[in-house]
Amino acid sequence: MTDASLTGADARTEVPLKRRLRRAERARQVKALALVLPLLVFLLFTFAGPIAGMLWRAVDDREVRQVLPQTVAALADWDGKDLPNEDAFAALASDILAARAAGTIATAAKRLNYALNGFRTILTSTARNLKAAPERGAAKETLGKINAAWRERATWTTIKDAGGPLTGFYLLSALDLTRNVDGAIIAAPPDQAIYREVFTRTFVISLSVTVLCLMLGFPVAYLLATLPPARSNLLMIFVLLPFWTSLLVRTCAWIVLLQSKGVVNDSLLWLGIIDQPLRLIYNRFGVCVAMTHVLLPFMILPLYSSMKAISPAYMRAAASLGAPPLTAFLRIYLPQTLPGIGAGSLLVFILALGYYITPALVGGAADQMISYFIALYTTETANWGLASALGAVLLLATLLLALVYGKLVQGQQVTGGMKN
């Protein structure tokens, strides 16, 4: 009887307690959400939105579908083995007439020209010369007469491929791939296959800059972490100084320094070390120098913070255990800076991947990185699809790298072991 009444009492008090707890929790969650909401909304509009938009544009393909709707519909169940049937020709003729009236021919022509050079001419000449809808059953012949290209299978497969609404065309182009007449994926013709090289170049430049930053930044970070506070603060100001001037100014300063009549060349000439100005800028050297300069703080700061956490007692302990200075450095100090090296390198590498202004200003034609082409396609030629596809490939590569890095640091958990 007492048992029953006890549980009964428990049950009575338990329900309101739980509810109260939930209410308290909810209030807390709401408050937390309210605090992050502005940033969340901001990120959604400025980060997640544009990225999603970019990824969408990389596969979105509706221009041809909108301008030549009947043709696309008529080609839907064409097997692509032979020329399409009369209906498709008639649909095309009717589409072209409608598009000419609406003034939208150019839109489709531009898109089709990406896939097949010269398609713009084919389409515009046909539109110009097609006076009226061909008679029933004569569409094939009429169009063939206006432009012989309509008798080619490739012309039609191009239209079918561009029929959307989704396409892999841009992504394939970004990887120097294309589809042949039979729809198989093949390497793009050499004159169009430039992106793999550009990607490789982008990665090579980024990697060189990362290595340079690491080599130059490590000793500085070490000094920063070991100097007495007064001097290390002064040094820190010098490290952070570049952040106070604009990227453009710093890059232009390098032009002043490195150009053929610049400070460096003049000095070397004056000293008689060289008798012709060295080519220091508008080439790979200039790009690496300027980018290393700009990105160095991003390497130094993570290195510094990881070194600052290493107690000098470790090096003393290593020495007392018989390790000469170099051994102690390699086996005790260096491994503990690995998280800093990893974080700094990843940061610099990823930032370098997306660099645009610096290579554009101090690099030659053969030093332009992928961002240059992305910018070119968005601002100059308005080829949004290709620009987005290049961006998507870059994003994917970067994500893969970050993932590999994550796996690497997860493997070796380095935690501060000094317990007090």
Place this chain on the structure above:
Amino acid sequence: MEAGMVTPAPALVRFSGIQKTYDGEHLVVKNLDLDIRKGEFITLLGPSGSGKTTTLMMLAGFEVPTQGEIYLAGRPIKNMPPHKRDIGMVFQNYALFPHLTIAENIAFPLSVRKIGKADAQERVNAALRMIKMETMAHRRPGQLSGGQQQRVALARALVFNPQLVLMDEPLGALDKRLREQMQLEIKQLHETMGITVVYVTHDQSEALTMSDRIAVFNNGIVHQIDKPAALYEHPVNSFVAHFIGENNVLSGTVETVDKDYCRVALAGGGAVTARTVNVSGAGTSTSLSVRPERITIVPGGASSDGPNRLPATVQNTIYLGDHALAVLDVSGNAEFMVKLQPGAHDSLTHGADVFVTFRPEDCLALDPV
């Protein structure tokens, strides 16, 4: 040559006229002379800032003496880098390498000495057995408790059989129970392995329980180097008397000095006979030191008369479990402590007038404080 003369065993370590200053103004260590014998457990004891760590760091090679020379096994080591000194060291915060496992930490001194894999593995296993941590060989230091880390640091400092092991307050971070247990373990290791240990602490009870000899530091000076019992029984000056164990201080003026004993007039009234230890002669002031357990309380009316019998007023009694203390006002010292036998504190009420007595040999006349 000189037949009949016993040559003492040469010291393993000899500090000779060592001075050290960091800033060029203050001497942190002033003129240190210290011999450490082989196999000895010597403790540097002193209050915070007295120069103990500095002394240890000079021995380990991380600080350079401003003046003087340190000899290790007869050789001067001023210019010998730390890694060549063959001195094991246990740091206050253990300094276990966080990116290595316990086994790798212990193997580190062996691998830098290029000791063969199999041999090293055997010695690491033996060391792990010694600290009873075989099962945790593959953990990292961050996954151990403070006491376990301490054991690993100890094993790491001992595994390469150094000629000398230095420990700088190795138990400072541990709680009382664990500290006492570790004290015993370290002491046992010292005895079974026959190593020479230089131990630093500011905990006097730790020093008393563990050491063969204790060097008492203050302000960069070694006041006394002696066996624990001798330090307690025969302190050479007021600082040592005060620093080691509980101590009552009475100040007064020396009236007469007889060979071993002197008569002292107390500042707060009365006179006592004390053992002459460190007084400059008749007419000079002195501090008397009496241990609480050497004092007897006699009731006010009792008629027994001795050379050292002083009136006292009871302030209160403090119960400490295994014993109790009476706090009395004696000759102007309102914190005069007397250790009581169990049950004896019941009769002492606040304000009661009693007498305290102690033997002249238990009362030391030292330098004035």
